């Protein structure tokens with residue numbers, strides 16, 4: 534609990550009335566960062582912080598001078614780093630700067646703040662905004678941290694050997710592709726590729742017939758590490774700026790044919806959709822929870838182990854995947870929830886992913902993105918992909934409107950949501966990461 538401070542006080546209310554509404558993701562205790570501009574304009578993209586249904590325009594706020602360098606030097610310097618089209622400079626400043634700006638914004642947005650009048654002019658309704666990928670992402674790595682997902686997928690891809698022997702020792706990952714990462718609202722064409730039908734003697738070429746989503750969290754790196762250096766486990770989180778939602782769209786038929794022996798390649802690099810908002814680790818502090826391993830499993834090697842990890846290394850973040858078919862959209866229906874789970878089930882933590890990634894001297898840089906891997910939970914209903922929910926496409930799902938799905942169809946939109954709720958803490962949420970499938974382009 535020592536990581537809690539005045540910004541977490543559940544009694545705090547904002548003069549932005551929508552922030553105090555029950556069920557709100559963007560309470561004053563949250564204050565997630567993103568990059569936006571007014572939709573349909575040629576304005577420059579700039580940093581923003583979500584509060585209720587509004588965005589605090591950080592470039593406009595910096596221009597007012599109300600967060601003054603004389604009295605709030607660190608916060609003012611941090612604010613100045615949020616005025617450009619990416620948050621990389623802000624991320625590179627490090628945890629004390631992120632915390633100073635969060636505290637200044639928390640105070641300025643509280644009911645009764647003397648800054649309310651000046652800040653009012655800096656609000657932009659979220660409904661009037663368009664968003665950008667919030668950082669220049671140099672490198673993107675996707676992990677595989679849910680043992681439930683690994684086992685479920687392993688049973689389908691490798692029935693004789695579902696969970697490979699390295700899984701419980703190594704946080705497994707693959708290097709993804711930054712160029713196809715898009716922000717919520719992303720639409721992409723169904724990928725073309727090679728697939729090998731069962732029993733065939735040569736592959737087909739054509740649109741993927743087994744297009745899927747993956748329910749994941751993204752981890753944005755703040756301060757990086759020098760190439761050749763390592764990040765120790767108990768320092769790892771100080772290098773993490775925050776978390777977002779991440780959908781690692783996957784073409785299962787391409788994947789099954791191409792993945793051996795080097796892992797996913799074209800099956801997963803055509804689109805990856807993230808939420809506009811990055812929730813800081815500081816905002817997530819009330820939702821930390823202990824990290825445990827089943828006693829019968831191997832315990833981690835010493836470089837992936839610590840008392841802090843055991844006490845509070847996991848985060849209880851509720852995550853959900855929803856499907857809105859074209860037919861639902863036309864009928865004005867919001868969509869149907871496919872599954873929900875929690876990040877607390879993860880076999881490996883944020884800190885272990887960061888530490889493992891650098892154990893060989895690999896350099897991480899501000900704005901790098903790590904995917905958690907599909908966060909399936911222990912029960913079949915908590916599965917984070919259609920591959921698992923339909924048991925490899927063998928069992929079709931019936932949606933509330935009578936439509937059925939094995940894999941995604943053209944026009945389908947997948948909506949990821951995430952939030953944290955707990956007695957004695959204010960609710961915080963991640964908003965949404967929405968992506969939509971367009972027909973293949975031949």
Ligand SMILES: O=C(O)/C=C/C(=O)CC(=O)CC(=O)O
Pocket residue numbers: 675676677678679682683686687690747749781783792797801905906907
């Ligand atoms: O088990 C496999 O061969 C592949 C599993 C995946 O789909 C890889 C992946 O993207 C990792 C993850 O999301 O957990």
Ligand SMILES: [Ca+2]
Pocket residue numbers: 675676747749781904906907
């Ligand atoms: Ca993935």
Ligand SMILES: [Mg+2]
Pocket residue numbers: 709780781782801802803804805
């Ligand atoms: Mg991807």
